[in-house]
Amino acid sequence: MAQSLRVGIAGLGTVGASVVRLLDQQKDILAARCGRAIVVTAVAARDRTRDRGIDLGGLQWYDDPVALADAPDIDVFVELIGGENGPAKKAVETALRAGKSVVTANKALIAHHGEALAHLAEERQVALSFEASVAGGIPVIKTVKEGLAGNRISRISGILNGTCNYILTRMEKESLSFKKCLKQAQVLGYAEADPTFDIDGYDTAHKLTILAALAFGVDVNIGAVYVEGIRSIDAFDIRMAKKLGYRIKLLGVAERSESGIEQRVHPTMVPDDSPIARVMGVTNAVNIQADAVGELTLAGPGAGGDATASSVIADLADIARGLVSPPFGAPAASLGRSIQEPMQVHEGGYYVRLTVADQPGAAASIVTSFADLGISLESIIQNRSEDAAQLDPAGRSGAPVPVVVITYATTEQAIRSAVDKAIAEGYVVEKPQVIRIERE
Template sequence: MTEPLKIALAGLGTVGAGVIRLLDANRDLITRRAGRPIEVVAVSARDRAKDRGVDIARFEWVDDTTALARHPGADVVVELVGGSDGPALTLARATLDGGRAFVTANKAMIAHHGLDLAALAEERSAPLKYEAAVAGGIPVIKGLREGAAANALSQVYGILNGTCNFILTKMEEEGRDFAEVLAEAQALGFAEADPSFDIDGVDAAHKLSILSTLAFGTALAFDDVAITGIRHVIAADIAEAKALGYRVRLVGVAEAGPNGLFQRVHPLLVPTAHPLSHVVGSLNAVVAEGNFVGRLFFQGRGAGDGPTASAVVADLIDIARGEYGPPFAMPADQLTTLPPADAGDRRGRAYLRFSVVDKPGVLAEIAAAMRDAGVSIESLIQRGANPDGSVLVAIVTHEGPERCVTQALERLDGSASLVGKPMLMHILDA
């Protein structure tokens, strides 16, 4: 029999245990597809005694996670520890520097250190694979790096965080406010005890920066991603969007062009005719627009032990077959560096929601700010009083430069007529 591919596994949380279960359950199928057995030989985690629902007594236990990089019996190190720095990064660098294959689900580490790790992997001729870092079990990394390799991609965008999509879908279906649905998501395990990375858009931004690099051949630029989360979306926004023929989704959008690289994660109004509006619950979806292939649409479960473990093992199968190339589809030194594009140059329509004092002249003040900034109003709706006595005003603009909307909001900043900050959501083109 062909010599097995031997794995050292760092991290035995939900995904790590899922990898072991998947390798056990589909052992024969994986062996046939990989052309050789894939076996875990060593594991490391914080708590050796914890019950993970899988038998780890058959594997060598290593107390120091970073020592797996030097394990004499391992061909591949799989990192499922998490964190952009610390032990995960130390393990990645040591593994690749030693010329060994490295597989990770760590989107934060790839977003922050992917260029350095890719250069090291190429220098040492060591595979670096990270399919599980973006969109869980959806093969979007492979799809962009390999399936769409012949295309010039003009845009990549999508729903990249299942927690946010679950919350927004619940708010839409049940008319409940954000805080209440977030608490339910935490109780069900869809959201962490500290959900900030998810609901503030950081997790989606990590994934978007990776997709940008794969789609456009540009250097990773996570620090240039403009990020707005869903923390300030209220039930009234969801209801207004629905009445207008839209659904609210947290969407990451990236485009590369002559004016630079545009990357933004923010809540969008998505037309009901667009496939992203039908991505519900904790599902993820990614859309890529190619000049020859047209629109590509990837959808599936973006997190959890099964989907993420599936992506990790798919990477292992590629390594077992000897199928791998540059981590970002081209050598790291050929990735181009683009300046961040000015969002003010973008044209489109926008939704604006104001909570205002219920008194004469307020609508005229808002309309004057829009007029003076060059914003044309398509529709304006005023709703009844809120519990605090304020009223809701929702505006949809005609298409125009984004900077004009920004200037209108700046003119209204500090107005005694406004209660709290306005909410701005751009509208996705169908």
């Protein structure tokens, strides 16, 4: 059997500890499958005294991850520190320059610096692997990069953040408010004390830009992604979606358009019988549409120690087998440029909720505002008895009521103009809600 692959791991949090434990548990299977053993020989972590539930005896300890990355007694550097800059970036660059392959779960690092790091890895003829950076334990990067290499992908979309999916699921199943669901997610450890990165869509955007680079051969450009989170979704929208045959999901979508590659993250109404709609709780899912295979949906755990460690170890197994390829499937120098398409050019169906004063002519004015912009309406819904009671439990006469408009395919620009026109008429009393509809 060939010489063991010597691994250094920076970061011994939940994922790092799981990688160490699983490599030990699966050492015989991995050696048989890879033709050589994969052995952790060194680690870097801030606290040497913490009980991580694993045996770290006999390992070389480093206080500085950069020193570990440059150590002569490792072949592969595994970065599990996190963060787009700082020690993580410096350590990865150091390892690549030293001719060591790198495995990382750091989505922010790849989303912001992936192209530059890919150039460096290709120059040194080593691997830069990041399966664990997107969708946890789902092997979506390997699927896109290798399994679908003979396909032209037209669209890739998915639920890429378990925190948001958990909140939206609880809101639907238990008729809870967004704030209450967020608080419970924080208590359970599904959301951070500062949940901004998750609920405002940035986590999903980082993952989407990585998938777009792999699927469409464009540069990794986080600035090319339109981002909108789920803070504005309330119980009324969840209930209306259900009545209309939809569920609301935070989706990341990248697809080919006439002018290039459209990349967007936002709440989306999806048909309740679609595969993506059935994905509940903290689970992630990715839908891929391609010319040869048609449509694929991959679903599974999007986070967690063992699930993410599984993807890290899959990358290590490839390196142990001697498999080294361009990080983004094609040489970094060949990646095309991606720029943010104005969201105004997006076309599709829309759900628009306008809270209006309960006065004669209000609904008619809204319909006119949309008709004047050439927008065809599939339906307009105004249920005073039930909806007004929700907005005003006291049942006061003339209390605001929601008017919901469902459109056929139109442009974002037309929708925004119609909403502005309706506001100008003076009937709208609260900030409008606009949610895009995906009918595929």
